[in-house]
Amino acid sequence: MKVLIxxxxxxxxxxAFLRAGHDAMSCDLLDTEVPGPHYKGDVRDVLNxxxxxxxxxxxxxxxxxSGLHWNTRRPGRAxxxxxxxxxxRLFIEGSTHIPKRAVENPVGCLSTRIRPPEQIIQPWQYGADASKATCLWLHGLQPLKPTAWVPPRLVIYGDKYVMRWDNQTDSGQNKLPPSDDRWKERSATYPGIADAMASQWGAH
Ligand SMILES: C[S@@+](CC[C@H](N)C(=O)[O-])C[C@H]1O[C@@H](n2cnc3c(N)ncnc32)[C@H](O)[C@@H]1O
Known part of the structure; x- marks a missing residue:
């Protein structure tokens, strides 16, 4: 398959798609962090x-x-x-010339502004000791099946037990310290999720 990431x-x-034998290319305004087929520029240049x-x-x-509350306090943010x-919307409702489409984003306003996602997955369902609810809007694709469950640690928070994974403090905050690259580390797709996408969606 010809696959655009x-x-x-x-x-x-x-x-993950290249390893599975597909003709895949990534695209970003930034350089690719590891060598491979990549278009550096606006995705709208290659989307059609x-x-x-x-x-x-x-x-x-x-x-x-997690960030929408700033919209009422910071001018220009809305x-x-x-x-x-x-x-x-360009990917969820547009791009209809591409028969199979998946759009990934954290829980946020897309669910009400465009439509609810078809699926919400967690890295701990795909072999990572991490919690991060991730929405998937799907077209022409089956929901992704979990591949490897990673159990949480149980901590007492308030007066009850709650589940936490390794990227979380006991209170549920993300553990990564502030840095220039924090957003990049937090937004990189977990390898187990990338592999599941390639093996399941690449097999259809
Ligand atoms: C949330 S990050 C996604 C990171 C991704 N999961 C990964 O593993 O690299 C969003 C990315 O969209 C890129 N981006 C923003 N506008 C873009 C555009 N018009 N065309 C291509 N990439 C764009 C940003 O540079 C940023 O790297």
């Missing part, structure tokens, strides 16, 4: 070419639930959310 600089999903499968990871900074919604 939109908005990916890590190369993880692209390389012939692709069998599109997997898109549009920016979530102004869309995710406009960036609007632009983010329209960019994501």
């Amino acid at each position: 939109a908005c990916e600089s890590s190369g993880r999903v692209r390389d 070419q012939q692709w069998d499968l599109l997997i898109a990871h549009p920016p979530c900074t102004y869309l995710s639930s 406009q960036l959310t609007e632009e983010g919604v329209e960019f994501a």
